[in-house]
């Protein structure tokens with residue numbers, strides 16, 4: 001019994017270490033409220049790993065993942081367009097830095113759905129044009 005409790009506690013703590021709390025966009029805005037555009041020298045943090053809302057960890061790259069917001073107490077909002085998640089992190093450490101992820105959120109609406117809708121609309125307009133032409137001929 002004791003062993004079972006121990007292992008379950010360990011798995012929970014491991015999950016907590018590698019997973020970020022993923023929240024709705026509205027809650028994410030509430031968490032990151034009061035920030036300003038980043039004025040911090042972030043060049044020293046290049047290559048620092050952080051846990052992302054997509055489930056994997058990324059090495060931070062200023063060109064691939066721009067910092068969209070800076071908050072007091074060394075907190076940053078990192079945007080990652082390649083996986084679509086924005087992650088709110090706290091900078092920890094003095095000589096070897098690490099990013100402690102606080103919350104993450106899926107940014108924006110999925111693009112493929114929009115494309116499908118556009119296609120159906122263009123097909124419909126083409127059909128109506130053909131009908132109009134026929135009417136004019138008559």
Ligand SMILES: [Zn+2]
Pocket residue numbers: 052053054055056058080083084085
């Ligand atoms: Zn990600």
